[in-house]
Amino acid sequence: MTMTDKIDLDDIDTDDADEPETNHGDWVWRNDGAPDADPEVPMTAAGAGSGTNTDTTGEEGPVPRVPRENEDKPAGVPTESGGSGAGATVSNAPDDAEPMAEGPHGGGVDDMTLALSYNAVTELADPQLVVVSAREWADWVGIVGDVSAPVITKFQREHGIDADFFNGTGTGPAERLADIGKTSMFYADRLAVVGTSGDEWIAEEAGWEFVPLEKAAEKADWELEEG
Secondary structure, eight states, X not given: OOOOOOOOGGGSOOOOTTSOOOOTTHHHHSOOSOGGGOOOOOOOGGGGGGSEEEOTTSOEEEOOOOOOTTTTSOTTSOGGGTSOOTTOOOOOSOTTOOXXXXXXXXXXXXXXXXXXXXXXXXXXXXXXXXXXXXXXXXXXXXXXXXXXXXXXXXXXXXXXOOOSEEOOTTSOHHHHHHTOOTTSTTOEEEEEEEEOGGGHHHHHHHTOEEEEHHHHHHHHTOOBOOO
């Protein structure tokens, strides 16, 4: 078998008269030409990102820019941590701005949280009405008692009550209230327990204010169960 002689493409004459003038980048997009033959493109604002600049004398140099402080530090690390600060979060708040609101809700601490003892709610003529009226001046209303969680749940279901919190079977009433600290959503400036004379220990152990049921009923116009 006879091998065909190699053809040198450079020796073939071509007619370039009808071919359009090449554009910058044709060798990439159209597979036409070579990088060395790529026509020069004038420097524009869009080309400033290349890192070089061609001035009127034809000399190349770095693109003029405003120098940044701490350029010898790692970028992307806040300045206070030893970096150049690039990428760090910058606050636009003025120096004399008021601090952000404190409290578990981000809007300040609530005014009052009321805990009704189980002994107290069982002495009310209309427990549902009492809870509804209490919500008019208390931010949170709960039920706690020295009983199991199913007992409190059953009482709420029977009387159409939806308390914000109550103690569980494995948590005593005083322990449940003591857990309502400054990071709790139920925390308020005033923490009060409304209960019978036998419930004072709950408020005392939890560090809450105790309000006797009779006193609260008189002030709030609550009706107690007869007998």
